[in-house]
Amino acid sequence: MATRPFILKAPTPMPGWGLSFGILLTMLSIIVLIPMGVLLWRGFVGFGAAEIWAVVNRPRVWAALALSFRAALVAALFNLVFGVLLAWILVRYRFPGKRLIDAAVDLPFALPTAVAGIALTAIYAPNGVFGSVIGQAFGIRVAYTELGIWIALIFVGLPFVVRTVQPVIEEIDRETEEASATLGASRLRTLTHVVLPMLAPAALTGFALALARSVGEYGSVIFIAGNLPNVTEIAPLLIVIRLEEFDYDGAVAIAIAMLAISFTLLLAINLIQIWSRRRMGAV
């Protein structure tokens, strides 16, 4: 390695390297790299790590960060379970309207978050269709509580697990399930001991994607959340509030805290995945 000269690109007769790599690098720099660099520079050089900590380590900020991650975790966990179930049904079972359901799973990808936000609020508000029923039956308020935030985030993260797990279920070799049955395992045991472990890496990928999306979600949440400081105020909203107060340093500090926590989470999930893939052999 050390003796070989540094070559960026292996030689090839394929045309268009300069143009395509040029566009790739230019746009990546303008849209992603430089803005991210400015944020980090502004935070760590302009403001300082100690000051960032001082901003974050206040009850209101802490509560907002905790809420964003807690609610995202709850929603992603729900979607993990429900997504695997839905993917299973869509691949293995036959029922009328299956194609429609399959197509509808992507609705949260296609529907703007603000639309989802006001629509969910309309039905889960205390005077809404479901909100009033739930309120009378259980005495629980959905909208303007943390429960409402969960619902919005479940909506937003719904497609991720389904779409990552579906192709894996399609690829499962039926003989593996049959082998389990011939060895005496009940159907339930086959599902829990053979099928689910095979789905686990893909399900985890979907879970990570849903989590990443939910942690930073803003549009669908702010309408249904109620936005009460310390109670139902999510971290992205707090950034917006800081910006409206022209407190740029405060906004940057919260943003950096959010980035740090989500990257730690994603890193952890990636490591779990590498570990589980290695055990299963090349997947």
Next chain:
Amino acid sequence: MNIEIEEICKDFGTTAALQPVSLSIPAGSLVALLGPSGSGKTTLLRILGGLEFPSAGRVLFDGADATGLTVQERRAGFVFQSYALFRHMSVFDNIAYGLRARPRKTRPAAAEIARRVTRLLDLIKLPDIGGRYPSQLSGGQRQRVALARALAIEPRMLLLDEPFGALDAKVRKELRQGLRDIHDTTGLTTIFVTHDQDEAMELADLIVVMSMGRIEQIGRPAEIRARPASDFVRQFLDL
């Protein structure tokens, strides 16, 4: 255990995979179901294992009607063409799977399971691979692990679907002898599906030649070679 197949037939929609076939397999024999693809041999094997259900007919194990037994109740050691090893489990866990799946009352203790798995690993002459994963094994090793896994449940019979199909010629030869040895040690009634006439001739006590869902001939290798029952048998066996 002897196996009696009485007028078994199987439709897939409108196409008949098996015409009514009858067959009597004596206890402890090593039987080859031989035929080209689409001859119904795999369907017949899967019916015996409880993975398919006959449209009509009966299967008797030791004289008792087994047609209504579920796949779990049949206790047939089944070796799949793809081996169908559980990728996420070590070789040890693969072999122990069937024992651990038993209801608590009949499940052996962990130490006993470990002892049996070790014995099976010795039987397939791969004593040191218990900790490995299927992705780390060669094709021949996988086949033997699949065999050990099927044997672990103390099966009443051994059913193998093209057990040597995915292997290269050299390994194939070695493993044929391995299967013969295991059959002779365990004394299990063993049925394997193959499209390779040499394999059937060399290995089996009894060959069932099948074509288009029918049994063309049943006989010992020498009998079939001496007196093929039909043009199909003559052609397929290159006699």
Next chain:
Amino acid sequence: MAHCVPLAARPRRLRSATTEPRVVKGVLIALCLAVLSVLLFAPLIAVFDEALRRGWAFALASLGEPDAQAAIRLTLSVAALVVPLNAAFGIAAAWAITKFDWRGKAWVITLIDLPFSISPVVAGLLFVLMFGANSAFGAWLVASGFPIVFAVPGIVLATLFITFPFIARELIPVMLEQGRAEEEAALTLGASGSRVFLTVTLPNIRWALLYGVLLCNARAMGEFGAVAVVSGKIRGQTTTMPLMIEMFYNEYLSVAAFTMASVLALLAFVTLVLKSALEWRHADQLAATHRH
């Protein structure tokens, strides 16, 4: 030719080793449909229901308001800028990544995906920091009469960031799978670089490209958080459709808010229909994860 004469019905307890009992299937299907109704279908119906509370005429009239009209125009123009730029980027990125071997490729792919894991609000913040009046550069921009933040260019930049991975992610797996052989064959036959791209590559990736464009467009028109931060929400000037929905909603103009939302919901509906059509018709030319 003898045919099967079924003796008796198969005993009930016998079923294929790879399915669940019928009852379990039924319960699971019902459970999924129930959750989807409450979570997906009910909100969708609610959008149209709320919009039509006071009839069609009233709803349609709200779309005729000058502010609403301006919002629709702005959203369309932003999408018309962002989608082609993103398509150009996606094609260039996919070409550089799949047709050449170079160092640091894996890192670049990760960086392209980065916007997926960043909050839209943080995305907006990035551009406020870069071009806002609080920075020297931003102040100079404002002074020289070309403001980016609280103006349309900022909205375009923020939307570009949010939709950045969409098209590249559709193209890269497809082009990886198709390999380089066809392009190499065309080169040996004497085709020029642009000819190879237009006559060999583009026909192979057109459906994947269209798929990416659809998703990119839906997100570009519907983006809320990032745009909210950079737009300044000046009525009639920097207010996109999603921002207009928020304004109407906060001003208790429920019908106007939900009517505008209905327009975007219809857009989502069309996107889903086209997307499903692509998945059913041209599955072999899409990334493997979209094949059903």
